[in-house]
Amino acid sequence: MNSKIIFSLFLIGFLPLIFDNSYAQITSGGFGQSPFERDFGDVKFLDAYFGTIDEKIEIEPGDGNVPFTVVFANVGTQDITGIRGQLSLPMGFSASDGPGSIIRADSDSNSLAGENFHITFFVNIDQNVKIQQYPGTVKVDYSRLRESGVRTAFADFDFKITGDSVINxxxxxxxxxxxxxxxxxxxxxxxxxxxxxxxxxxxxxxxxxxxxxxxxxxxxxxxxxxxxxxxxxxxxxxxxxxxxxxxxxxxxxxxxxxxxxxxxxxxxxxxxxxxxxxxxxxxxxGLIDLTIFNVDVIELSGTQMVIGEIINEGNEDGLFGFVSIEPKGDSNIKPSTQFIDEIEVDAPVPFNVPIEFKGQPRYGEHEITITVRYKDSTRDEIFLTQDQIITIVKPSNDDDTTDPTMIIIPIILIVGAAIYIIRRRKKATIEAS
Structure with missing residues (x-):
């Protein structure tokens, strides 16, 4: 008697489980009614990321209408259809339809048993969202083929705002x-x-x-x-x-x-x-390759000058050329500059810069720096410098020096006049005789 009563109570308690598994109001998919439940089911979560099934994409705060793909595996023994998804993301993420809208998406096809399927949502990202990892939850509704009703699976996951790399x-x-x-x-x-x-x-x-x-x-x-x-x-x-x-x-x-x-x-x-x-x-x-050579000091019209030549061994003319001399060490030569215009290829360009002194002239060796300043085809200014030792001698037309011609010329005139007078006297004597 007691055993029959106990069996009847057991049967009454077990019947709801049988009917619950037979119809589609029960949750399944390996997660039960909560992401924290782990029961065996038809759907298994694989991955969630921004991008499409073909490619993950980098996104940053402020991006809108960005694809967000969730990938599942159909681990059940039957094909499933009618796949629909609903996405729950933290504050700062919203549906592309606008704030307050539920983030929904449908799968475009059925999923065969043992194969993967995906659902792609479209999301707006707030400008104030930080670049970091965030939690999310997805709900999937689906139906088994040859079975009425809807089954539901839940999955929680982590995803990240990656930022966007821009390479230049x-x-x-x-x-x-x-x-x-x-x-x-x-x-x-x-x-x-x-x-x-x-x-x-x-x-x-x-x-x-x-x-x-x-x-x-x-x-x-x-x-x-x-x-x-x-x-x-x-x-x-x-x-x-x-x-x-x-x-x-x-x-x-x-x-x-x-x-x-x-x-x-x-x-x-x-x-x-x-x-x-x-x-x-x-x-x-083009290449402008200058060399300064044959530097010397000469006297020209009573003025001493630093002379030299510049050769361009490149394949492009130097433009707007200047040559400058500046003193070095204890030299008292004044800085001076000469404009030489274009410095052509394979054609030596001479220069002659007059020498002037600060104070009294000092003769002998002087250290100077010769600078050639010019521009190339892009109008960049370029400088070529060369240190040089020159020797300045005392000019030959100083006041304490007598010009020999001033003595020779009067002597020649006197001799000529004497010869002329002697010849006149001889001629006069001959005529008198």
Missing amino acids: VKAQDPFLTSLTTNNVVIEIANDGTAPISGVDIVATNTSTELASTSSSTTNVENVVILESSWDIGNINPKSARYFTATVYVPESLKGDTLRIPLSISYYNAHGDLHTISKIVDFYIK
Whole structure:
């Protein structure tokens, strides 16, 4: 009797569980009615991130209508359909429909048993949200094929606001000089708000690509670059790193723009590998290579002058040239300048700068600095200096020195007059006889 009563009570208590599992009002999916319950079910949470199923993206505060993808696995034994999702995120995140709207999304397809599926939501991010990790919760409603009713799964997860990396490259000095080797310093900057790591840079040569294109966007195949790759490492937000390339430019590229293509690979804040292309531009100047030689001191019209020549062994004329002399040490020569205009290639340009003294003239050796000032084709002013020792001698027309011609000429006149008088007297004597 007692055993029958006990069995009847047990059966009455067990029936609700049977009906509850038979219809769709029960939650499932491995999480029960709460994210903290862990029961076996059909749906398993895999990942949640900003981006699409094909690519994670970097985002920063203030971005709007950003895709947010949640990935699940159908671990059940049956296909599921009618997949709908609802997203719960902290304050500062809202639906793209506007504040106060529920963040909802539907899956575009069914999920076969044993395969993954995803739901993509669209979210607005407040400007005041910080770059850090945040918690979230997702609710998934779905139905099994050949079964009526709706099942529900919950999952809680962590996601992060990564910030956005913005990569720019530029040359510290955008000018190269032909006929010489240039040490080029290139800056790679992360102007964004997300760090990048494992940065590698390769200088690419497009000469192999010319066969398949009608024209090239770069002429890097015409120069010699000694290095081809650089390992940069990590670059924090709002900071920059630098690397050096050694580039030889032939004379034929003078006046052209050199475009060096760079392939930059790096890992973004999600840990995904990305590769982008950038081009660094340079203007190629001609070479002005000056030498000062044949420096001496001469006397011209009673004035002593520093003379010399300037030779340009480059491939471009120097413009607006000046030559200056300045005293060094205990020299009392006054600074002086001469305008020499253009300094042409392979044609010596003479200069002669008058010597003047501060106070009484001092003869003998003097230390001076000769400076050639000129401009190149970009109107940058360039200075060439050379220290020189010159010797200044006492001029030959000083007051205490007698000019020999002042003595010789009167003597010649007197001798001539005497000869003339003697001849006249002889002639007169002959005529009288």
